[in-house]
Amino acid sequence: MSHPILIDAQAKMQKAVAHTLQEFATIHTGKATPSMVEGVMVDAYGTHMRLKECAAITTPDARLIQVQPWDITLVKAVEKAIQTANLGFNPIVDGKLLRIPLPEMSRERRQEFVKTAHRLAEEGRVHVRNIRRDGMETVKKAKLPEDEAKRVDKEIQIATDKSIKDINDNLAKKEAELMTA
Secondary structure (H helix, E strand, O other), X not given: OOOHHHHHHHHHHHHHHHHHHHHHHOOOXXXXXXXXXXXXXXXXXXXXXXXXXXXXXXXXXXXXXXEEEOOHHHHHHHHHHHHHOOOOOOOEEEOOEEEEEOOOOOHXXXXXXXXXXXXXXXXXXXXXXXXXXXXXXXXHHOOOOHHHHHHHHHHHHHHHHHHHHHHHHHHHHHHHHHHHO
8 A cells, every 4th residue: 555655755756747748848849839839928918828828829730830819909919929938939920810930940959959958857857856855754754664664765766766767768759859850
């Protein structure tokens, strides 16, 4: 039977891995995906909103992102937000929608993205290790019987190793994707 401390640590580690993978998805590989722009903050209705909350984002082909604001009056605000987000995109207003052609990526730009992916992966690994440390401290404070405490510590370490391996595997995939796209 799994201990509640172990279950809590595993759940937190899964969330940390999922967050890291979500961060990886925002790194563009030369192939258009809606996640590349959906987090852009737009000034709309006197407040800041994520682009995905005020527009439909589609990818009609691998080199183009299409953004269609729900409200036509937001077209200029969306264009400005994408330009100021400093993503390296230059949106083109086409009536009621914006087309964002993806530029060809140079070798240097690809290497910058690989460095960003490595930084995000390291942040994810650090977060997982912090969860391990917190879990092991909780085990010590819980004053469990010695054999049970050792078992829970061992299980937490196994979960940590698995989470870090997941991050590293996905980093390797993302790096390959970035360098070959």
